[in-house]
Amino acid sequence: MALKYRRYVVGEIKPGMVLGTDALSADGKVMLSAGTVFTEATIRLLAAWGFDSAIILEDEAVGDEVREKRLSERMLFNAKYEETVSMVRDAFDQIRYFEEVPLKKMQHLSENALLTLTATPGALGYLHSLRDVDNYTFQHSVNVAIISGVLSRWLGDDGERMRDMVLAGLLHDVGKAMVPLEILNKPGQLTPAEMEVMQKHSAYGYEMLKKAKVLAGDVLAGVWQHHERLDGSGYPRGLRGGNILPSARIIAISDIYDAMTSDRIYRLKMTPFHVIKTLFENMFDKLDASMCTIFLNNLKDYFVGTTVELSDGRLAEVIFMDWISWDRLTVRTSDGECIQLGEHAEQKIVRCLQA
CATH class of the missing domain: 2.30.30 (SH3 type barrels.)
Incomplete structure (x- = not known):
């Protein structure tokens, strides 16, 4: 078997090698992210931080040209992804202060950066190495947009439908900008009263977006109903079965998958x-x-x-x-x-x- 990853002691790592998985400190903090291309400086840092080894990307099954192409594609994906997360963070700040969604900005992100990321081969795999607990809310919105677009494509949806699902995924949690930060970022379990406030985020988002009167019904449904469940156990309305629209069902699956594969303040992925x-x-x-x-x-x-x-x-x-x-x-x-x-x-x- 030609393993794509192998553990190297720090003294064996050479400039140009690629870190295969996040280098984590004892308390779980990411010191170097997967995909980092080692330089003399980063190798010295790894040793100074007390690491005795690291897992290196090492695909022996392909030639140098293919390996370099894959690395280039991944680095481009990472750069576009981080830029998009930063813009979503700015948008959430704007929503929190002005109680209005910068819809044109979000639509531009969806139709340009996110559709490009969604179409990238291996996109779901790349997301697993791009996790930052401090940016969870913003990364989660970007991730759910990408996953929803991929799932929509797997379902055979056409271009317009897929674009709607990417936008719905991006917007699905905009209502969290209206949730008090002490609840949104609480490191422990929420009290029943705090959970009640948190669960209002889908309704908050729906009400803000509905005012714009420009979004497709599927997009609005995805935002409003993504926490509804077919057996009636969801929120905010406890809808059942056919009352939950298909767009919300797509966002629900994407939301669960990304939330569970992400590090959170109160638990590891x-x-x-x-x-x-x-x-x-x-x-x-x-x-x-x-x-x-x-x-x-x-x-x-x-x-x-x-x-x-x-x-x-x-x-x-x-x-x-x-x-x-x-x-x-x-x-x-x-x-x-x-x-x-x-x-x-x-x-x-x-x-x-x-x-």
């Missing part, structure tokens, strides 16, 4: 494989079963071949995913051992290094 199992468990009562099936079947193709880190520190490649028992995976380690993972298996996946 889960691996995509754990989230896939959670989506499967909820697709028969809370989420749209047909949409979930298409989403999960496409993720199967996405994640077979993924490099993961096991609980014993070894790197391995996912070679099979069992879609009847969703918690079962088969991986092959760098030394050739094939291991079947499951709920009661001794080995666990602790990190997804490439998606």
